[in-house]
Each structure stands twice: as C-alpha cells, then as structure tokens.
Amino acid sequence: MDLRSVLLVDCGAYPLQELATRARRVGFRVLRAKTPEDAREALRDRRHAIGALVIPPDLGAPSLALALQAFRDLSPDASLAVLVAGPRPSPAECERLRAAGAELSLFDPLDDHTLRFQLNLAV
Numbered sequence: 001m002d003l004r005s006v007l008l009v010d011c012g013a014y015p016l017q018e019l020a021t022r023a024r025r026v027g028f029r030v031l032r033a034k035t036p037e038d039a040r041e042a043l044r045d046r047r048h049a050i051g052a053l054v055i056p057p058d059l060g061a062p063s064l065a066l067a068l069q070a071f072r073d074l075s076p077d078a079s080l081a082v083l084v085a086g087p088r089p090s091p092a093e094c095e096r097l098r099a100a101g102a103e104l105s106l107f108d109p110l111d112d113h114t115l116r117f118q119l120n121l122a123v
Contacts, residue, residue, distance in 0.1 A: 004123055005029040005050045009039045012056025014086035019054070019106065019115075026116040028123075036060075036067065043074035051123030052081040054106065057089045057097060064100035072101075081122035 006028050010016040020030045031048060033039035036059070042048055053071055061067035072080045084097050085106035094105075104118050 005031060005048055006052045006054060006119060006123070007031045007033060007039055007042055007048075007050045008054045008085070009033050009036060009056065009059060011035050011060065012058040012086065014056050014058075016054065016056065016085060019085050019110075022112060022115055023119060026112055026119070028119055039071065040074060043071060043080075046076075050075065050080065052083060052119060054083045054085050055102070056086050057084050057093060058086075064096070068101040083118060083122055 004027070006023055008016045008020055008030060010020075010032050011034060016032070020032055023030050031042050031050065033042055039053070043050060059067065068082050071082070072078050081104065082102045083104040083106055084102045086108065088094075088107040089097070104122055106115060106118055
C-alpha cells in the first residue's frame with residue numbers, strides 16, 4: 001500500500017492550495033478536504049492510502065485533541081501523522097497544537113526541501 005498520499009484539510013483562514021501544488025510537485029499524492037467531515041469521509045474511503053493529515057492551525061473543533069484522535073481512529077493503523085501548515089502561530093498556540101497531537105509543522109516560510117523532508121518523515 002502506497003502511503004505517500006497526504007490529506008489537506010483546507011478549512012482555515014490560510015488557504016492550502018499552494019501547499020497542495022507544491023506537495024504534488026515534490027512527489028506526493030494530495031487529497032483535499034474542504035471540511036473536517038470531508039476529511040473523515042476521505043479517511044473512511046479505503047481506496048486512499050493516506051499517510052499524513054495536514055491541518056490549518058485554526059482548525060475549528062470544540063476539542064482539537066478529540067478531533068485529531070477521531071481522524072486517527074479512521075486510519076487503518078491509527079498512526080496517522082498530523083502536520084500543521086500555515087503561518088507560524090504564537091508559542092502558546094504551538095504548544096496547544098502539540099498537546100492536541102500535532103507532531104510536525106509546515107510553517108511559512110517553507111522551502112521545497114523542508115516540505116519534502118517533513119512529508120517524508122510524516123508518511
């Protein structure tokens with residue numbers, strides 16, 4: 001199973017279209033979801049071998065930790081890596097994201113080498 005697919009949840013204030021294009025250019029299959037529900041549907045669809053989930057720092061969820069765990073629970077092996085993409089949040093916000101279960105970041109500015117490295121690490 002090829003786990004080089006990355007699911008971008010593009011529902012925050014920071015659009016992830018450019019990131020999707022760049023991730024494709026460095027060799028990843030990219031799926032995009034406009035809402036968390038669309039992301040859950042993509043994770044349920046076994047035609048996709050999603051190796052990583054990319055979320056915006058402002059993903060709307062009453063409990064980010066529960067939301068990320070729900071995404072992982074839909075993954076075949078429950079080890080879905082979660083990355084945060086967009087402008088670098090405040091240190092307190094970064095800590096909140098880490099505490100909720102986000103493991104890696106794709107904060108701006110981001111060159112293609114770092115993008116490829118982080119995505120390879122995630123998948």
